[in-house]
Amino acid sequence: MRLVRHGEPGRERPGVLLDDDTIVDVGARLGDPGTALLTAGGLADVRALVESRADLPRLERSEARLGPPIPRPPKxxxxxxxxxxxxxxxxxxxxxxxxxxxxxxxxxxxxxxxxxxxxxxxxxxxxxxxxxxxxxxxxxxxxxxxxxxxxxxxxxxxxxxxxxxxxxxxxxxxxxxxxxxxxxxxxxxxxxxxxxxxxxxxxxxxxxxxxxxxxxxxxxxxxxxxxxxxxxxxxxxxxxxxxxxxxxxxxxxxxxxxxxxxxxxxxxxxxxxxxxxxxxxxxxxxxxxxxxxxxxxxx
The missing domain is CATH 3.90.850.10 (Fumarylacetoacetase-like, C-terminal domain)
Known part of the structure; x- marks a missing residue:
């Protein structure tokens, strides 16, 4: 998977880049779990959600501002x-x-x-x-x-x-x-x-x-x-x-x-x-x- 965080600075939401152009807004269903999303369990939840083809918002990468792909790190x-x-x-x-x-x-x-x-x-x-x-x-x-x-x-x-x-x-x-x-x-x-x-x-x-x-x-x-x-x-x-x-x-x-x-x-x-x-x-x-x-x- 390719994980992104999209949105205005300080208000980014997690997403998955499906192809080079389309972002699936997994934050619409999961909220923003923060660094917990990066654990094995968190990544499994994201993968299952995307593979379920749930009706999630999508946006064009060209229209989205991308922040750092992870929340603010502890270190x-x-x-x-x-x-x-x-x-x-x-x-x-x-x-x-x-x-x-x-x-x-x-x-x-x-x-x-x-x-x-x-x-x-x-x-x-x-x-x-x-x-x-x-x-x-x-x-x-x-x-x-x-x-x-x-x-x-x-x-x-x-x-x-x-x-x-x-x-x-x-x-x-x-x-x-x-x-x-x-x-x-x-x-x-x-x-x-x-x-x-x-x-x-x-x-x-x-x-x-x-x-x-x-x-x-x-x-x-x-x-x-x-x-x-x-x-x-x-x-x-x-x-x-x-x-x-x-x-x-x-x-x-x-x-x-x-x-x-x-x-x-x-x-x-x-x-x-x-x-x-x-x-x-x-x-x-x-x-x-x-x-x-x-x-x-x-x-």
């Missing part, structure tokens, strides 16, 4: 340097264990929503990633088979990052990754059994192909990441794990290139659709200053 966990080529372009060593960091859940936004660049920002970067959505409580998983059972499905996750905020304000990556709209997600979630094999990931910035990688180059595959994380925290239904990005990020370009007001950001992964986000820079009101532009000693 968003990013994985750093999970592709060797990206580690090299970042000037960092390939990690012996997964590097994990947090990201604010309210950074999520829809696959065609505007990305808002922070005021006075000049180092906003892109990172197309395979997103893994958790479907059950998982702690201390014994192996990758158990980790696979804990997964609900897959989606595109763009882990946008303001590099100055990431590296120059105390070294906490979460600061550079948690601005509102800094995690376009979707357009849909594909349930785990329907997508296998190596997937191509691409990013274009205003038409220029800047990332073109494959999940075959991951250092730690998704099931190993889920197993590993479950020994440090309890994973819950709806948690999002973004599994790292291949080479081609802006800071790795020669010369470096970052997002600017008016850029169009397009990301795609095999079988998971594509995103298209227009970038706009936030303008501060007249007379208001940005404290992040001041030296650290005066902040």
């Amino acid at each position: 968003v966990i990013g994985i750093g340097l999970n592709y060797a080529d990206h580690a090299r372009e970042s000037g960092m060593q390939t990690p012996p264990e997964p590097i994990a960091f947090g990201k604010a859940p309210n950074a999520l936004t829809g696959p065609t929503d505007v990305v808002w660049l922070p005021p006075d920002s000049d180092r906003c970067d892109w990172e197309v990633e395979l997103g893994v959505v958790i479907g059950q409580h998982a702690r201390r998983l014994p192996d990758e088979a158990a980790a696979y059972e804990a997964i609900a499905g897959w989606c595109i996750s763009n882990d946008l990052t303001e590099r100055a905020h990431q590296f120059e304000h105390g070294g906490q990556w979460i600061k550079g990754k948690s601005h509102e709209t800094f995690n376009p997600l979707g357009p849909w979630l594909v349930t785990k059994e329907e997508l296998r094999g190596d997937l191509r990931l691409t990013t274009r910035v205003s038409g220029d192909l800047v990332q073109d990688g494959t999940t075959a180059d991951m250092i730690f595959p998704p099931t190993e990441l889920v197993r590993y994380l479950s020994w440090f925290m309890t994973l819950e239904p709806g948690d999002l794990v973004s599994t790292g990005t291949p080479a081609g990020v802006g800071m790795g370009q020669n010369p470096p290139r970052f997002l600017r007001d008016g850029d169009v950001l397009e990301t795609a992964i095999t079988g998971l659709g594509e995103q298209r986000n227009l970038c706009h820079e936030i303008q501060l009101p007249a007379g208001e200053t940005n404290p992040l532009q001041q030296p650290a000693t005066t902040r």
